[in-house]
Amino acid sequence: MSTQPAPASRPFSIMPPPPPPVPLPVRARSFALVGTFTASVFLSAFLLFLVQPMFGKMVLPLLGGSPAVWNTCMLFFQAALLGGYLYAHLSTQKLGVRAQVGLHVGLLAVTALLLPISVAGRSPEGSDAPIPWLLGTMLLTVGPPFFVLAGTGPLLQRWFAHSGHRNAADPYPLYAASNLGSMLSLFAYPALMEPRMRLAGQSAAWAMGFGALALLIAGAAAWVWRPVPPSAERADAVPADAPALSHSRTSVPWRERGIWTFLAFVPSAMLLALTTYITTDLSPVPLLWVLPLALYLLTFTLAFARRPPLPHEHMLWLQPPVLMVVVLLLLSGFVEEAVAAIPVHLAGLFVTGMVCHGELARRRPAVRHLTEFYLWISVGGVLGGIFNVLVAPVVFNNVYEYALSIGLACLARPWPQERRGWRGQAMMAVRTVAVTAALLYIGANSKDMNPGLLMASAAALMLLLTLALARTPLWLALCLGTVMMYSTVKAIREPGVLLAERSFYGRFKVVEFGIIERFHVLRHGSTLHGAQSLRNPRDPITYYLPHGPVGQIFAATAPRAGRRKVAVVGLGTGTTAAYARAGEEWTFYEIDPHVVRMATDRRYFTYLPDSPAKTRIELGDARLSLARASEPKYDMIVLDAFSSDAIPVHLLTREAMGTYLDRLAPGGVIAIHISNRYLDLEPVVAALVRERGLAARVSSGPDGKRKRYESIATWITVARTEEDLVIVAADRRWKPLTDRRVPPWTDDYSSLLSVFEW
Incomplete structure (x- = not known):
């Protein structure tokens, strides 16, 4: 096989036939082998996400239930996840498969001695600096099993690549099983585990699940431990449907690593920004945060499936009109009907996740770079968390990071290979100005327009936007970004706002309302938290x-x-x-x-x-x-x-x-x-x-x-x-x-x- 890069396909065109995959000697088809690896990856991800709300619930009362506890826990888990991926990558680089199997099974055995997870007898000695105490407690209790679980998924995929199975050249569908396990655990904890078990029972059940996982991993290790023909050990096999990176058999350019990180960063940032937006500005429904996260994980499952049920090109066509509707909702200030607005915003997250994760799936490298691939995906996810949890609340006094993530979602689309001349660029500028002006007009006048006329205008604009700008990510981002900038300026200049601040605990603003009798009103997101009459201030x-x-x-x-x-x-x-x-x-x-x-x-x-x-x-x-x-x-x-x-x-x-x-x-x-x-x-x-x-x-x-x-x-x-x-x-x-x-x-x-x- 040639080591030169295969020509990248043009957006929205039928991809050229991929080069034939590297032939691998195949043992007899073994459903037991695939079942063992799939069950192991699924259960490891299920336990990984199940332990997060469980441990958070353990430690919250010790620190008074502060929201900072949840955020600190999430940052720890993201860092531990990155650490687990780094461990998987470094052990892949330094150790052979058998040595790696022995190391990981040994870590599982040692970690099992620390179970069940408990914080009994632990409490902060003072109230001045609870965060260092919390991080230290997590490092000693939940840290070791979480770290081992974080590295399990990538390692199992690498072992599968060396199992001699006929699909060993493409272990990435196991990543879909991993994200399916993560998604199901989100619903299993509040719906099944939390209502029926106390924390001690939850921890014991989780420890039993960890033991079952250890047995499954031992079974997977047995498949790898068997002698495999030397040709089956080749790590340069390329997935048959991933021609774009056939050159990665020798090295991965830093530009490609940056693209992996960016494609992982965008949906991660959009997930957290949308979660903040819908749970504060739209509807503070308890457990509503589960839906965006479940959709985010579902996009991984669908994009990395062996036969994706939603074609990538269909998602590329669908994303621009869906994001346009989201932008119109934000511009018009449509927050009263949360039941109608929330599904539209969730649809924007879903198609963006499908586009970005579909691009990641299309760009997945040869097996030898599998752990590095997941490492950079984890880096992108962590950066998305850092931006939303640590940076945005300090920099913005509103949830402006959501609008920013929409612009970045446009830039994450595949860029055309051909370059336009100045005439072509001028034509694109004219198209962008026309579509932007139409968007601004409809968004600003939507509340006064006839519903039928509004829907017809929006449908026509969706078609125009898709045909005119969908193939050019930069111009699409400029169009929607300009509209979002106008919406942001409009929000900043909202009449009557006396104070708009955002703290670690939420977003609130004080607004002056009324004509005959004036009031100062405090709103926390979409919730009224108090008011005072200026005429009768003591009432x-x-x-x-x-x-x-x-x-x-x-x-x-x-x-x-x-x-x-x-x-x-x-x-x-x-x-x-x-x-x-x-x-x-x-x-x-x-x-x-x-x-x-x-x-x-x-x-x-x-x-x-x-x-x-x-x-x-x-x-x-x-x-x-x-x-x-x-x-x-x-x-x-x-x-x-x-x-x-x-x-x-x-x-x-x-x-x-x-x-x-x-x-x-x-x-x-x-x-x-x-x-x-x-x-x-x-x-x-x-x-x-x-x-x-x-x-x-x-x-x-x-x-x-x-x-x-x-x-x-x-x-x-x-x-x-x-x-x-x-x-x-x-x-x-x-x-x-x-x-x-x-x-x-x-x-x-x-x-x-x-x-x-x-």
Whole structure:
């Protein structure tokens, strides 16, 4: 076979017939061999993704459930995955197949001695630097098995290439099995494992899965350990349908490595950016992040299948019109109908993943470069994570990285080989300007256009964009990038925005609304988190109305007014401070310093600065802060902390309730805000109340007609005895809790699906 590069095919044309593959001596067809390798790769990926939410759930309560814990865990897992791929690559370069088999089986045996995974007995000694403690704990507990699993997939593919099987020249379909296992584990944990097992049982089951994997890998090693004819050991065999890199039998150019990295970076960055966008700006549905990640992994499975069910050229044709619709949605600000918008955004991610991963599959190199190929794919994925987790929240005050990823998705398309002259470039510029102008016009006027006319115009524009720009990635990127830039400038210049910031814990903005009566409104993504009237700044509104449940709670504790000690978990706009009275002591627990600065700045909200009570703010996770405190005892504890659209799970566990009761003064009450669009949290609190024999009532209101920024809210009051709730219990608006007999949530057991509002 010639070692010269095969001529690259032109985009959207039928690829030339590939050169005949290198003939390999083949043993008798063995379904057992293929089955052993496929099952091993599938199970290793399944366990790899299953351990991530399991370990995160183990360590969250130890660090107060901070979102930083999840992000730190994810960065560790990405780094460990890269380390596993690097181990696979270096061992391939330095060791023969048999030596590599012996090394990996030995690592599996040693790692098995560290199982089951547990953090029992471990806790941070101080609160100043929990991240180093977390990284060290992960390195000693989940790190070794995760590292070994990360290297297993590439190694098994390399071993298969030396198995003597008739398809040994193309082990890449095993990569599809790997991603299928990863995708299925995303659904298996919240749907099957989490609702039925406590963490100790989950860890034991995971350890048994690891043992089963070790047996499968031993079986795969047995196939490789057998003597194979020397010609079957050739590592320069090229997959029959990958002619573009037949030259990689000798070396891989750095340009090609850069292309691999870029093609992996783009869908990784788009995945994380879209996840942030749809879970904050569109709809903060719990577990919604699973869908983008599942689609991302599915594109790997489909693209690297031996017979891809979705042809690569079809995806290349489909991507431009789909991305155009996504851009139109972003330009028009279409966020009200999340049910209609989310599938369109997911479709954009899917076709982009199919294009980029299809290009990776088409460019896959000879077997000798297999582990290096996966190493650079992992580098691209890690860079996408670093950009979205560490860089974007610091650089952008909005989710602008999503728009940026759309432009990069255009550049990741195959570039034409022929060069256009200046006349051709001028014609492309004219086409780009025309399509861009049409996009801007339709996007800016979509809300005023007749629906039929809008759909017809969009369809015509999709066809025009595809025919005019689809073959030229640079001009396509300039077109959609210009539209996105206009949308970005429009968002920056949104009227009435007083403050727009983005922190580690989310994105929020303060906006001034109203004509006759003006309001300052705080929004966290798409969720209203509070408001204040400029005409009546001392009146509590939104979820804290005097004629609503929270007003009734404070009215019930009126005999203690002027001498109450109150703890409020979650600051927000500081609206609850409107109920404070002179002589009282109020402590607010808030995890986000950005929220503290906003709530204490009189330019935005004045509830807290104007409070007549003695107030202080404890920065950090409330549960940890309350557990560390010894004094004072509080007459009232108000739980009003929201993460996205739901109260953080670690604040509704058996252990958390114990902390609240320890800090509650005799005769005191706990007020819990459970308003939520997607979760029915009443049974969760009812289980905790039932377990401890407490008294509790629930109320939603206010009833009747509401004014602007008067919201219906659901609150639960909890006390040690019925006597402590006598005033509230006598109010017919307060009812006994509905107890659906869900198990009490603990630090090692909770299930969002069990209380999901289907």
